Every structure is written in C-alpha cells, then in structure tokens.
Amino acid sequence: xxxxxxxxxMIGLLASAALAGPVMAGPAAAKDDLAAIKAExxxxxxxxxxxxxxxxxxxLFSRYMYLHNAFRDTDIIPLWAKKGTPGVRSQYSNxxxxxxxxxxxxxxxxxxxxVSKLVFHYVTTPVIEVAGDGQTAKGLWIVNGLESGLVDVxxxxxxxxxxxxxxxxxxxxxxxxxxxxxxxxxxxxxxGQWKIWHFHCFxxxxxxxxxxxxxxxxxxxDDAFNVDLMYVGEDGKPVFMPKVDxxxxxxxxxxxxxxxxxxxxxxxxxxxxxxxxxxx
Numbered sequence: 001x002x003x004x005x006x007x008x009x010m011i012g013l014l015a016s017a018a019l020a021g022p023v024m025a026g027p028a029a030a031k032d033d034l035a036a037i038k039a040e041x042x043x044x045x046x047x048x049x050x051x052x053x054x055x056x057x058x059x060l061f062s063r064y065m066y067l068h069n070a071f072r073d074t075d076i077i078p079l080w081a082k083k084g085t086p087g088v089r090s091q092y093s094n095x096x097x098x099x100x101x102x103x104x105x106x107x108x109x110x111x112x113x114x115v116s117k118l119v120f121h122y123v124t125t126p127v128i129e130v131a132g133d134g135q136t137a138k139g140l141w142i143v144n145g146l147e148s149g150l151v152d153v154x155x156x157x158x159x160x161x162x163x164x165x166x167x168x169x170x171x172x173x174x175x176x177x178x179x180x181x182x183x184x185x186x187x188x189x190x191x192g193q194w195k196i197w198h199f200h201c202f203x204x205x206x207x208x209x210x211x212x213x214x215x216x217x218x219x220x221x222d223d224a225f226n227v228d229l230m231y232v233g234e235d236g237k238p239v240f241m242p243k244v245d246x247x248x249x250x251x252x253x254x255x256x257x258x259x260x261x262x263x264x265x266x267x268x269x270x271x272x273x274x275x276x277x278x279x280x
Contacts, residue, residue: 053130056194057137057187062123064196065143069120071113077105081188081195089279090199093227094251096244103242104199110239111231114149116172121145121179129268131277137187137194138268138277148176151232158237160226162219165210180204180213182265184280200280202265205255213255221256250280 060079067075081088083101090104091097098104125142150172156164165174186198206226207213220226228240253264271277 049134050130053134053137053189053194054128057128057130057139058126060187060194060196061126061139061141061183061185065121065123071111071117071119073108073111076108079196080104081190081197085188085190085195085197087279088197091248091250092201092241093203094248094254095227095241096248097246098242099245103245106242107230117149119145119147121181123183127267129270131274132270132272135189136197136274138271138280139183139185139187140265140267140280141183141185143179143181143183145179145181146176147179148174149232150174155237159232160220160223162208162211162216162223165208176209178207178209178213180206184265186274186280198280200250200265202252203254204252214257217255217257221254 064076064079067073067079080101085101088101088104089097089099090107092107098107121143122145123141123143126139128137128139130137150169151159151164151174153168153171153173156173159175163175165176167174181204182202184198184200184202185196187194188197189195205213205217206220207216225238230239230241232238251264253259253262255261265280266278269277
C-alpha cells in the first residue's frame with residue numbers, strides 16, 4: 001500500500017464515519033469515534049511501512065546479485081552492516097562461519113574478471129518477513145545460475161580434472177558449471193537503511209555441464225578443493241576461503257550420493273523482534 005492509497009483509505013474512513021448515520025449524542029461518543037479512526041490510521045500506517053521495508057529488503061538482495069554477477073564485489077561492501085555491528089556473520093560452506101568483519105569483506109575484494117569468465121546467478125522464490133518492530137528482516141531465496149570460463153592448460157594443472165570439460169576451446173581448458181543454491185539472509189536497519197547482517201549460502205548441487213550433478217557428487221563430494229574454493233585468480237591459480245572464525249551451527253545439505261535431502265534452510269516466519277526468531 002503506497003502513500004496515495006493510504007490517503008484514500010483514510011478519507012474513506014472519515015467519509016464512512018460521516019455517512020454511518022446520526023451522530024450519537026454527547027462528546028464521549030464523538031471522542032470514541034475519533035479514537036477508532038486514529039487507531040485504524042495507525043494500523044494502515046504500519047502496513048504501509050511494512051510493505052516499503054519488504055520491497056527495500058528484496059531490492060537490496062537483488063542488487064547484491066547484480067553486482068556479484070558483474071564482478072563488482074567491492075560495491076557490495078556498502079550493502080553490509082557497518083564495521084563493529086554486533087553479531088555480523090557469514091557462512092559459505094560447512095567448514096564454519098566468519099564473524100570478523102574484515103574477513104567477511106575479503107570475500108568481496110580481489111575477485112578478478114578475466115576474459116571469458118561468466119558468473120550469472122539469479123534469485124527466485126523469495127520468502128521475506130519484516131519484524132514487527134521494523135528493525136530487522138529475514139529472507140530466503142532459491143538461486144540458480146552459471147559459472148564458467150577458460151583456463152590455460154598449464155594453469156589447469158592446479159585444479160582437479162572434474163573441474164573441466166573434455167574438449168578444449170581455443171586451446172584452453174573449459175569449466176562451465178550449473179549451480180543450485182539457497183541464500184538465507186538476515187537484515188538490520190541502520191540509519192534508516194537496510195543492510196545485510198547475517199549471510200548464509202546453502203549450496204544445493206553443482207553440475208559441470210558435461211557431467212551432471214550426480215556423477216559430480218560421486219567424485220567431488222569429499223574433495224576439499226570443491227568445498228573450500230573461493231574463486232580462480234587472474235593468474236589461473238585457485239584462491240581458497242580464509243580460515244573460519246568458528247564452527248558452523250546450521251549445515252548446508254549439499255547433494256551427496258549417500259544422504260537424503262531435508263529442510264535445513266528454514267523459511268522465515270512472522271516475528272515481532274529478532275530475539276524471537278533464529279539466525280541464518
């Protein structure tokens with residue numbers, strides 16, 4: 001509900017009160033009518049603010065993904081809660097969590113954009129809840145996409161064979177993967193602006209184009225390279241995640257050939273204040 005709609009609703013309430021019939025005698029009745037209208041206006045105002053907050057949160061995460069796809073990760077840093085914010089955290093695998101702000105920001109620094117590289121993730125199926133107090137929000141998304149590029153044959157020796165397709169393109173090794181993910185994110189309002197507070201990437205499956213996710217899982221599900229890789233550097237060398245700050249408390253249920261799927265990323269539910277809900 002936008003501001004224009006709110007004004008119309010308020011006018012409608014006043015008109016309805018005027019047309020409802022003869023005004024009850026006495027100042028007490030008039031005072032009660034005015035109090036009821038004010039209460040209804042407060043409800044409508046809260047609904048408008050909640051709708052605005054939900055839209056702002058959805059735009060924030062979509063902006064994150066557009067920047068990430070364009071290798072403009074340093075522009076993502078201002079989307080995060082400011083340094084020193086209590087409880088800031090991120091998790092990208094089951095190895096553990098990052099609670100040091102500088103380590104979290106290192107994920108968005110130094111990423112190259114080499115010729116032939118394509119990262120294209122898109123977000124779907126949002127479930128978003130804004131806290132009743134309007135100070136925090138939670139969102140869960142399904143993400144699908146592509147990750148791909150060309151690597152010199154000699155540099156490809158730094159990576160496992162399952163990373164690449166069988167055939168060369170322009171004399172280079174080809175890596176092109178389909179990726180399937182979920183993102184659970186908690187947001188906090190700072191200085192009137194929504195910011196990322198807790199960030200959890202749940203990888204569901206990965207599928208080299210010529211292999212598929214089941215054969216890939218069979219050969220890579222216990223390979224530390226697959227779990228710990230952050231990106232491939234400009235020089236073709238793999239860059240791994242920094243040392244974690246603590247153990248993971250919520251584990252991603254990444255597809256394996258020896259386990260079944262479960263709902264590990266809980267969809268948000270309505271809540272009044274953050275102490276009443278869980279953390280991503």
